[in-house]
Amino acid sequence: MPAPTQRRLIFEHIDEPGYTNDLACYQKHGGYAVLRQAVTRKPEELIDEVKKSGLRGRGGAGFPCGVKWGLVDRKSGKPIYLIVNADESEPGTFKDRYIMHQDPHQLIEGTMISCFANNVKQAYIYIRGEMPHGARILEKAIAEARAANFVGPNILGTGYSCEIYVHRGAGAYICGEETGLIESLEGKRANPRIKPPYFPAVLGLYQCPTIVNNVETLCHVKHIAAMGGEAYAKIGTPGNTGTRIFCVSGHVQRPGYYEFEAGRITMGQLINEVCGGPLPGRTFKAVIPGGSSAKILRFGERFKGKRKVGAEMVDYDWGVEDVPMDFDSLAMIGTMGGSGGVIVMDDTVNMVEALANINAFYSHESCGQCTPCREGSLWMKRITTRMVHGQARTEDAALLKGVADQIPGRTICAFGEACSWPTQSFLAKFGDEFKGYAEAKGKNAERANILI
Amino acid sequence: MNLKPATLAQIDEVITHYPVKRSATLPLLHLIQEDVGYIPEEAIPWIAAKLELQPINVYEVVTFYPMFRRKPIGRRHIKVCRTLSCALLGGYKTCSALEKEFNTHLGEVSPDGEVTIDFVECLASCGTAPVVMIDDELHEKVDPAKAKQLADQIRADAKRRI
Ligand SMILES: Cc1cc2nc3c(=O)[nH]c(=O)nc-3n(C[C@H](O)[C@H](O)[C@H](O)COP(=O)(O)O)c2cc1C
Numbered sequence: 001m002p003a004p005t006q007r008r009l010i011f012e013h014i015d016e017p018g019y020t021n022d023l024a025c026y027q028k029h030g031g032y033a034v035l036r037q038a039v040t041r042k043p044e045e046l047i048d049e050v051k052k053s054g055l056r057g058r059g060g061a062g063f064p065c066g067v068k069w070g071l072v073d074r075k076s077g078k079p080i081y082l083i084v085n086a087d088e089s090e091p092g093t094f095k096d097r098y099i100m101h102q103d104p105h106q107l108i109e110g111t112m113i114s115c116f117a118n119n120v121k122q123a124y125i126y127i128r129g130e131m132p133h134g135a136r137i138l139e140k141a142i143a144e145a146r147a148a149n150f151v152g153p154n155i156l157g158t159g160y161s162c163e164i165y166v167h168r169g170a171g172a173y174i175c176g177e178e179t180g181l182i183e184s185l186e187g188k189r190a191n192p193r194i195k196p197p198y199f200p201a202v203l204g205l206y207q208c209p210t211i212v213n214n215v216e217t218l219c220h221v222k223h224i225a226a227m228g229g230e231a232y233a234k235i236g237t238p239g240n241t242g243t244r245i246f247c248v249s250g251h252v253q254r255p256g257y258y259e260f261e262a263g264r265i266t267m268g269q270l271i272n273e274v275c276g277g278p279l280p281g282r283t284f285k286a287v288i289p290g291g292s293s294a295k296i297l298r299f300g301e302r303f304k305g306k307r308k309v310g311a312e313m314v315d316y317d318w319g320v321e322d323v324p325m326d327f328d329s330l331a332m333i334g335t336m337g338g339s340g341g342v343i344v345m346d347d348t349v350n351m352v353e354a355l356a357n358i359n360a361f362y363s364h365e366s367c368g369q370c371t372p373c374r375e376g377s378l379w380m381k382r383i384t385t386r387m388v389h390g391q392a393r394t395e396d397a398a399l400l401k402g403v404a405d406q407i408p409g410r411t412i413c414a415f416g417e418a419c420s421w422p423t424q425s426f427l428a429k430f431g432d433e434f435k436g437y438a439e440a441k442g443k444n445a446e447r448a449n450i451l452i
Numbered sequence: 453m454n455l456k457p458a459t460l461a462q463i464d465e466v467i468t469h470y471p472v473k474r475s476a477t478l479p480l481l482h483l484i485q486e487d488v489g490y491i492p493e494e495a496i497p498w499i500a501a502k503l504e505l506q507p508i509n510v511y512e513v514v515t516f517y518p519m520f521r522r523k524p525i526g527r528r529h530i531k532v533c534r535t536l537s538c539a540l541l542g543g544y545k546t547c548s549a550l551e552k553e554f555n556t557h558l559g560e561v562s563p564d565g566e567v568t569i570d571f572v573e574c575l576a577s578c579g580t581a582p583v584v585m586i587d588d589e590l591h592e593k594v595d596p597a598k599a600k601q602l603a604d605q606i607r608a609d610a611k612r613r614i
């Protein structure tokens with residue numbers, strides 16, 4: 001089956017010749033009309049639209065946005081904060097930066113609609129420290145929006161006021177985790193908080209109820225407010241509504257970002273047709289479908305079981321290429337859609353070396369609060385690096401598994417899972433390669449790139 | 453610590469963004485680093501006093517976040533992404549090429565004082581790997597040939613400055 005055509009909702013104007021990131025251009029394309037209309041409605045109606053839309057968060061966990069908003073404590077009498085998670089740092093993910101650089105007003109409009117719906121008076125955009133241009137662009141865009149009365153006091157004469165400030169991080173991946181982000185915004189180390197009791201919806205920023213949403217999620221809110229929740233829910237597939245942006249990197253002919261209706265494209269269509277297949281003379285070996293924390297898939301493996309289609313249960317028997325790229329299908333085969341970062345590896349890649357690269361990342365980024373995560377990520381890095389640069393032993397595979405298996409479920413935040421899943425899944429899928437690494441080592445040196 | 457008047461004005465402005473002063477710790481550190489080039493020792497008690505904190509509150513933040521530096525670096529800061537997507541397309545080779553161009557090693561100031569090269573983690577531009585950031589500027593698809601061009605450019609800029 002040929003791949004569907006792209007459906008660009010969020011990325012409609014990304015890379016469009018002549019489209020600029022200033023207010024005038026945005027308004028020429030209908031910008032802020034949705035906000036104008038939204039502020040004439042009841043906030044609860046807007047929350048209802050988001051609930052009806054089925055929108056799931058695009059930051060990684062795929063949590064339903066309407067449900068998240070429904071959990072906010074509105075009775076405490078404390079102010080409600082909204083934080084835009086613009087920390088984009090999951091390896092393999094590159095969508096939010098393009099939105100902020102090329103279409104910042106789309107984010108600001110989505111944010112203001114979300115703030116109005118939730119009676120938020122103060123929002124912060126927490127942007128990665130490594131994106132100084134993005135921060136400047138957002139600051140300029142907010143200033144333009146403020147001058148036009150879309151942000152700030154008495155918005156569009158409604159009596160409703162809301163301010164947005166940009167807050168820059170400083171190079172720590174764990175600031176992407178929502179409670180680490182909140183600590184960081186409070187001016188502290190980004191040590192994630194334990195849940196319960198520190199659910200952001202109840203005890204978030206300054207111990208006040210707080211909504212944390214990803215950049216892309218908030219952009220979707222704008223489109224939901226524009227077309228209505230029901231119409232939005234018709235895009236994509238039931239349970240996986242709207243569009244999904246895939247960021248494809250690694251060993252394909254045409255890496256890049258592509259936006260499709262959710263659940264309508266398979267892995268094979270995406271990387272073979274849309275991205276042009278493997279590089280000349282190579283074949284696909286493995287793919288990580290949802291950012292580097294997602295479990296790896298091996299080309300050639302098959303997934304079988306029963307799944308729900310409409311009201312019926314039907315059998316499925318999929319190769320990696322056949323898997324629909326939506327949250328539920330990917331979860332069904334034991335991995336996740338995560339942030340939409342698809343990392344493709346071909347037959348030149350040695351899996352021990354690829355894992356050593358990933359382990360170096362997690363060991364560097366652990367915040368260090370929980371012993372299993374801090375020590376485990378370090379040991380997984382040490383073992384895999386030693387295998388590559390020192391001596392590799394057959395028993396290293398079992399040793400690595402022993403370390404990885406002791407981390408998940410024993411930590412404060414989901415980083416514990418994120419850092420152990422690569423090791424666990426690489427071993428499960430490519431265990432033979434780990435056991436035989438001592439012999440294989442260096443044999444492929446002229447074809448392969450150094451990974452660690 | 454001699455901060456420029458513009459920096460001091462920005463510091464006073466940014467503190468107003470937050471209902472709790474402590475939140476301004478990161479913004480103040482950024483502003484000082486942009487002005488001075490690194491975080492000097494005296495910045496820590498200075499910020500603490502400004503935000504009504506203890507010096508340890510600032511110190512623990514400085515040591516947590518990789519972007520804050522405790523000592524001066526080369527005039528230009530070259531950050532090479534080493535994470536998987538970039539490595540798969542030759543990021544480590546790009547890094548060696550740059551080290552050779554400037555006769556230096558990761559984390560050191562080059563002998564001419566011009567650059568410091570560091571490895572950093574994923575810069576959210578994996579589709580145009582390998583990527584390198586020079587100061588605030590992102591450069592995409594930097595193979596060794598492009599690394600050489602960038603190095604030539606840096607040296608040309610340096611000459612112009614003299
Ligand atoms: C270790 C870790 C890193 C994360 N990094 C990011 C990130 O860079 N950007 C992001 O939007 N969400 C990130 N998340 C998810 C956030 O915690 C949070 O779920 C998300 O911002 C919620 O927004 P959403 O519901 O709109 O997806 C991360 C989570 C974990 C556990």
Ligand code: SF4
Nearest residue numbers: 367369370373411413
């Ligand atoms: S799991 Fe890791 S990153 Fe998360 S709080 Fe514990 S030590 Fe920090």
Ligand code: FES
Nearest residue numbers: 533538575577578
């Ligand atoms: S891996 Fe280098 S930019 Fe993402």
